[in-house]
Amino acid sequence: MIYGIGNDICDLRRIRASLERHGDRLAAKLLGDQELVIWRQRRERWPERGLRYLATRFSAKEAFSKAIGLGMRMPMTWRHCEILNLPSGQPAVVLHGSLKEWFDARGLRAHVTLSDESDYAASFVVVEQHNPRYTP
Template identity: 75%
Template sequence: MIYGIGTDICDVRRIATSLERHGERFAQKVLADGEMAAWRDRSARWPDRGLRYLATRFSAKEAFSKAIGLGMRMPMTWRHCEVAKLATGQPVIVLHGALKDWFEARGLTAHLSVTDETDYAASFCVVEKIEAKLGSSA
């Protein structure tokens, strides 16, 4: 059963302005530790890709926060929500701390899609409530 749906579009130029204004502190506010390492690596090799990586993570977390119905308020925090990827490249939400506990206590699972172009990053998130399967009785 669908619990919530969230979508977000992010102007990459806005993220660039925030980085120029606040430097790496902006990325540290938005990115979890694993994301931070990937962002630094990409930014060092391809600054534009690093910028779009940060924008897609920002957008994905906004979409997720909308899908769970909390917005950016506790237990939803930027750093407790991580966007990772499977070996296939599929993006996945990995939760930490109180947000993970809150999410699991409700029996939820998330599905995520992210995309970016030169000036925009967009994300779509569907959160489902996992329904208990009834066992068969004989």
């Protein structure tokens, strides 16, 4: 059963301007530990690739927060939600801490897709409920 759907589009120019203003602090605020490692590697090799990585993760987390119906309210936090890639390359939502507990208690599962083109990054998230007996 579909629990929620979320989407987001992010202007890369906005992320670029924020990075110029705030530097690495922006990435440290938005990315989880595993994402930070990947972001630093990509940014080091090619700064534009690092920017696109940060923008797609920002967009996916916004879409995820909409799909679960919380927005950016506890237990949803930037760092408790990571968008990582499976060995196949498929993006996956990986949760931590109280957000993972909240999500698992409801029997939820998320599917995410990411895109970036020219000046934009876009994401779409579908959250399924596998335990339809749970009622909020």
